[in-house]
Amino acid sequence: MKESPLFWPAYLKGNTLFVLDETLVPKQLKYVKVKNTDEAVKVIREMKTRAFGQFLVVLSTFLLELERNPELNGEELREKIGNIAHSLNRSRPTFPFAEVTGVVVHWAQGALDAGQDVRAAVLKNVHGYLQGIRYRRMERVQRIAANIKSGDSVLTHCNVSGELAMAAAICLQQKKDVQFYCTETRPYFQGAKLTYWELKKMGADVTLVADNAIATLMADKMVNKVIVGSDRNCANGDFANKIGTYQIAVLAKEFKVPFLVLTQPSKKIASGADIPVEIRDEKELLEFNRKKVFAGKVKGLYPGFDVVPHNYVRKEIAINVH
Amino acid sequence: MKESPLFWPAYLKGNTLFVLDETLVPKQLKYVKVKNTDEAVKVIREMKTRAFGQFLVVLSTFLLELERNPELNGEELREKIGNIAHSLNRSRPTFPFAEVTGVVVHWAQGALDAGQDVRAAVLKNVHGYLQGIRYRRMERVQRIAANIKSGDSVLTHCNVSGELAMAAAICLQQKKDVQFYCTETRPYFQGAKLTYWELKKMGADVTLVADNAIATLMADKMVNKVIVGSDRNCANGDFANKIGTYQIAVLAKEFKVPFLVLTQPSKKIASGADIPVEIRDEKELLEFNRKKVFAGKVKGLYPGFDVVPHNYVRKEIAINVH
Numbered sequence: 001m002k003e004s005p006l007f008w009p010a011y012l013k014g015n016t017l018f019v020l021d022e023t024l025v026p027k028q029l030k031y032v033k034v035k036n037t038d039e040a041v042k043v044i045r046e047m048k049t050r051a052f053g054q055f056l057v058v059l060s061t062f063l064l065e066l067e068r069n070p071e072l073n074g075e076e077l078r079e080k081i082g083n084i085a086h087s088l089n090r091s092r093p094t095f096p097f098a099e100v101t102g103v104v105v106h107w108a109q110g111a112l113d114a115g116q117d118v119r120a121a122v123l124k125n126v127h128g129y130l131q132g133i134r135y136r137r138m139e140r141v142q143r144i145a146a147n148i149k150s151g152d153s154v155l156t157h158c159n160v161s162g163e164l165a166m167a168a169a170i171c172l173q174q175k176k177d178v179q180f181y182c183t184e185t186r187p188y189f190q191g192a193k194l195t196y197w198e199l200k201k202m203g204a205d206v207t208l209v210a211d212n213a214i215a216t217l218m219a220d221k222m223v224n225k226v227i228v229g230s231d232r233n234c235a236n237g238d239f240a241n242k243i244g245t246y247q248i249a250v251l252a253k254e255f256k257v258p259f260l261v262l263t264q265p266s267k268k269i270a271s272g273a274d275i276p277v278e279i280r281d282e283k284e285l286l287e288f289n290r291k292k293v294f295a296g297k298v299k300g301l302y303p304g305f306d307v308v309p310h311n312y313v314r315k316e317i318a319i320n321v322h
Numbered sequence: 323m324k325e326s327p328l329f330w331p332a333y334l335k336g337n338t339l340f341v342l343d344e345t346l347v348p349k350q351l352k353y354v355k356v357k358n359t360d361e362a363v364k365v366i367r368e369m370k371t372r373a374f375g376q377f378l379v380v381l382s383t384f385l386l387e388l389e390r391n392p393e394l395n396g397e398e399l400r401e402k403i404g405n406i407a408h409s410l411n412r413s414r415p416t417f418p419f420a421e422v423t424g425v426v427v428h429w430a431q432g433a434l435d436a437g438q439d440v441r442a443a444v445l446k447n448v449h450g451y452l453q454g455i456r457y458r459r460m461e462r463v464q465r466i467a468a469n470i471k472s473g474d475s476v477l478t479h480c481n482v483s484g485e486l487a488m489a490a491a492i493c494l495q496q497k498k499d500v501q502f503y504c505t506e507t508r509p510y511f512q513g514a515k516l517t518y519w520e521l522k523k524m525g526a527d528v529t530l531v532a533d534n535a536i537a538t539l540m541a542d543k544m545v546n547k548v549i550v551g552s553d554r555n556c557a558n559g560d561f562a563n564k565i566g567t568y569q570i571a572v573l574a575k576e577f578k579v580p581f582l583v584l585t586q587p588s589k590k591i592a593s594g595a596d597i598p599v600e601i602r603d604e605k606e607l608l609e610f611n612r613k614k615v616f617a618g619k620v621k622g623l624y625p626g627f628d629v630v631p632h633n634y635v636r637k638e639i640a641i642n643v644h
Contacts, residue, residue: 027617181623184607186508186532192616200618208622210508210607211533212566216599216625219568244534246541247573254572277538285506285532288610294514295349296522300530301503303538 001138002169004198005029007162008134009053010060015067017060021048026197036068037061037084041091051231052161058088058097062104062126066119077118081108103129136320137163140262143317144227145170147260153179153223155214158242159194160229160262168204180206181223183214185242187285187302211244218255226252226259227317233263237310238272246306249313258314265318272307280304323460324491326520327351329484330456331375332382337389339382343370348519358390359383359406366413373553374483380410380419384426384448388441399440403430425451458642459485462584465639466549467492469582475501475545477536480564481516482551482584490526502528503545505536507564509607509624533566540577548574548581549639555585559632560594568628571635580636587640594629602626 009020017040018031032048034040040061044054065084072080085101104126111121144167148154156164164180171178180199185191192208199206209217217223226248230239239261252259269275282300286293331342339362340353354370356362362383366376387406394402407423426448433443466489470476478486486502493500502521507513514530521528531539539545548570552561561583574581591597604622608615 184508186506186534189615192620196616196620197618206621208607208616208620210565210624212508212564212569213623213625215568215572216565216628220599242534243532243538246537247534247569250537250576251569251572254576277542285530293511294518294530296519298514298518298530299528301535302532303535306538 001141001166002202004162004165004202006159006194006198007137007166008056009049009161010034010056012060012063015064017057017064019043019049019053019057022050022053022194023048025194034061035064037065037087040064041087044088044091050159050161054092054095054097055100056130058100059104059126059130061088062122066123073117073119074112077122078105078108078112081105081118081122140317140319141166142170144262145174147227147315147317148176148178148225150176150178152176152225153181154225154227155181155183155217155223155248155257156195156226157183157191157228157244157248158185159190159198160227162198163229163262164195164227165198165202165204168199169202172203178205180204181209181217182206183209183211183244183248185244186211190242214248214251215255218251218257224257226257227262228260229262230264231305232269232275233266234269234271234274234310235267236271237313237316238275238307239263239310239313240272240275240305240307243303243306246308246312249308252314253312259312260315260317261308261313263316263318272309275307277307278304323463323488324524326484326487326524328481328516328520329459329488330378331371331483332356332378334382334385337386339379339386341365341371341375341379344372344375344516345370347516356383357386359387359409362386363409363413366410372481372483376414376417376419377422378452380422381426381448381452383410384444388445395439395441396434399444400427400430400434403427403440403444462639462641463488464492466584467496469549469637469639470498470500470547472498472500474498474547475503477503477505477539477545477548477570477579478517479505479513479548479550479566479570480507481512481520482549484520485551485584486517486549487520487524487526490521491524494525500527502526503531503539504528505531505533505566505570507566508533509610512564536570536573537577540573540579546579548579549584550582551584552586553627554591554597555588556591556593556596556632557589558593559635559638560597560629561585561632561635562594562597562627562629565625565628568630568634571630574636575634581634582637582639583630583635585638585640594631597629599629600626 017034021030021032024030040057085105088101089098107125108118111118141163148171182191182195196208230241232240280302282302285300285302339356343352343354362379407427410423411420429447430440433440463485470493504513504517518530552563554562602624607622607624
């Protein structure tokens with residue numbers, strides 16, 4: 001399968017983790033080298049990589065540290081793993097890294113309690129966990145491609161970390177004639193910077209449009225399918241995703257365009273009402289490339305994501321749970 | 323009435339027309355001096371002023387040239403007026419300036435045919451015409467204010483050349499408690515640059531949001547009214563306005579938010595289907611302040627405006643026809 005750099009934006013090679021600097025994409029394809037926990041915390045704090053990349057960084061940091069500390073084992077190693085988890089959890093206070101690091105600490109503690117080799121248990125489990133995720137994402141890419149027919153014109157918003165671009169590559173192999181439209185995705189331009197770039201890199205026919213152009217595209221029947229990702233999923237099917245997703249969902253309903261969502265099934269949150277709306281720093285709206293876009297003092301409001309009710313969703317393409 | 327600079331962006335003073343350079347707003351409030359037809363054509367070509375400003379420039383150019391050519395009269399003056407009209411018509415080939423210049427030529431010809439003073443007739447009619455428009459726009463500002471109640475939170479899109487900002491000033495005088503939200507209005511940022519600035523200048527409480535934030539604003543009941551302008555109006559109530567207006571109209575329907583449109587009643591176009599969609603140069607989408615926003619070769623699509631079906635409109639605030 002042809003792979004987009006955004007699909008797996010951090011990979012281990014020997015004792016180094018190479019993390020794609022997504023802030024430079026598409027101008028440069030540059031990887032930041034991470035060798036220990038401090039450097040991992042730094043790369044997360046500086047937001048060089050986004051949600052999925054950060055998740056990879058967090059898990060891979062344990063592997064880096066096991067490599068760097070061959071002398072540790074048993075109780076000492078369990079303690080070291082606890083300290084790494086603590087540092088990573090503090091890298092972004094509002095981010096639920098503890099859910100991930102907690103699992104690794106749990107594996108270490110479990111091995112210790114059972115009198116097993118802590119090092120071997122953690123290595124095996126982290127590697128297995130990463131491989132499982134990789135495999136399930138690959139499976140979903142196949143299912144996304146299966147949901148795209150020849151003649152389709154697919155609108156997407158923000159970025160789904162490689163999966164849609166790779167599905168586009170599969171469609172090309174299958175000689176399907178498919179067009180893609182991607183939104184700019186203001187204020188951060190993820191669509192213009194990441195999605196456009198990776199779809200084009202995969203050889204897809206892609207056109208960039210302003211976030212304002214959706215109604216016209218749909219009214220003129222220029223798109224016949226919407227595929228977007230989701231950041232958080234609720235038990236009832238509601239989901240959170242980048243700001244702008246909700247209005248695309250409403251427009252899809254109005255213009256009878258099927259609205260497909262890539263989901264990660266979860267029962268932890270009952271419904272969208274239980275997801276707090278994250279109001280991000282207005283600077284992100286008012287600045288571009290770290291320069292003020294507008295003169296004078298401007299009051300902005302930047303809700304970071306939308307919570308979309310499940311009744312707008314035509315179909316979920318869920319990641320398989322094994 | 324407190325006046326916004328955008329309400330009347332070109333004014334005559336002696337033998338000079340001062341044209342607000344809207345491309346510099348809000349960084350600078352600078353007026354370009356126009357003294358003759360050539361300079362008027364230049365200011366239009368360089369898009370220093372937008373639709374209404376261009377209309378003012380076109381009409382005022384005849385006044386400038388009457389001032390500059392005191393020796394002309396009768397047949398000579400009629401001919402001169404015809405030449406000015408021709409030059410102005412050619413300044414933007416796809417713009418219907420001929421509708422306006424044709425009226426002035428008609429006045430000149432009418433006076434000539436009736437044996438009247440061509441100069442006096444043209445002066446009187448152009449001045450009267452401009453004053454009439456000014457008066458009717460002032461009336462509409464009053465009616466916009468009457469449609470805004472204390473407690474309202476009004477969303478607007480793009481820019482309506484001063485009228486909404488001046489209505490906001492009237493609401494303030496009337497001690498109405500009103501909030502405004504304005505969209506950025508990508509790709510040209512008219513909302514962020516012009517609307518935000520003039521609403522704030524008038525003392526209004528205004529917040530800037532990304533074009534992507536509308537569904538969330540409406541779902542969270544943060545806006546209870548939409549007021550937008552219109553560039554062209556059809557006999558059946560359909561209208562054309564800046565790209566992004568259509569999706570706001572659909573969202574307003576979905577979330578039951580009244581959608582009000584400022585219109586200029588016209589029977590010339592039967593319905594929206596008769597308005598050609600203007601596809602503007604993709605450069606306007608891909609560049610910001612004349613620099614490329616994104617690296618590499620990017621294919622963009624930039625429909626310049628939306629044609630909104632009349633069934634989305636709750637209320638028209640039409641300019642009075644006298």
